[in-house]
Amino acid sequence: MLSALFHEHPLSPMAHDDDPHYRILETNADARDDWARRRRKGIPTDKNLLVIACMDERIPVEQALGLELGDAQIYRNAGGKVTDDVIRSAALTVNFFDTREIIVINHTDCGMMSASDEAVLEGLEQAAGGPLEDVPLNPAIPELNLGDASLADWVYMTDDIDQACQEQVGHLREHPLIPDSVDVHGYVYEVESGELRRPGERIGEDISERL
Numbered sequence: 001m002l003s004a005l006f007h008e009h010p011l012s013p014m015a016h017d018d019d020p021h022y023r024i025l026e027t028n029a030d031a032r033d034d035w036a037r038r039r040r041k042g043i044p045t046d047k048n049l050l051v052i053a054c055m056d057e058r059i060p061v062e063q064a065l066g067l068e069l070g071d072a073q074i075y076r077n078a079g080g081k082v083t084d085d086v087i088r089s090a091a092l093t094v095n096f097f098d099t100r101e102i103i104v105i106n107h108t109d110c111g112m113m114s115a116s117d118e119a120v121l122e123g124l125e126q127a128a129g130g131p132l133e134d135v136p137l138n139p140a141i142p143e144l145n146l147g148d149a150s151l152a153d154w155v156y157m158t159d160d161i162d163q164a165c166q167e168q169v170g171h172l173r174e175h176p177l178i179p180d181s182v183d184v185h186g187y188v189y190e191v192e193s194g195e196l197r198r199p200g201e202r203i204g205e206d207i208s209e210r211l
């Protein structure tokens, strides 16, 4: 009987609401809705995490931290530095999106250690065709320029990557827009070994010499 078969089919409109197949479909539909609307629904990242990392092409940020799609927000810039826009992004996510942890990833052989301040400033001035004091730093806020501030501070070149990593963590921990309850940690990714280490913990060197 065709009508009987129809009634037994799990997708039949006559199937009962607590049919297991329906429950799976409902769960999947809910999950898709949560994914598509997670910001509007106030759903945080799966690990309540923001990662700030250097943009260097050798840093596999997700792999190094074991992150899946949806786990974290990731901000990458030259050097993995806490710039004004990192503060903007961090302030928004920790205060409005329930992000509770920030991880900074810097790395060995960073391009920020590959030239002197002077060489970089000279190159940028050449690109701009003159002094940089009045060059707008944000297209939306043309009046925001360096003024009397140090261009070298803005470019953020680096002498020591471990020290730089600790400084970025300090900037975030001390910033008034980042609540004290947010955990902030930093790691140095070693491009030579593919491993993360805490800043200052160069284990390889430590165990290669007599105590």
Ligand SMILES: [Zn+2]
Pocket: 054, 055, 056, 078, 079, 080, 107, 109, 110, 111, 112
């Ligand atoms: Zn780098």
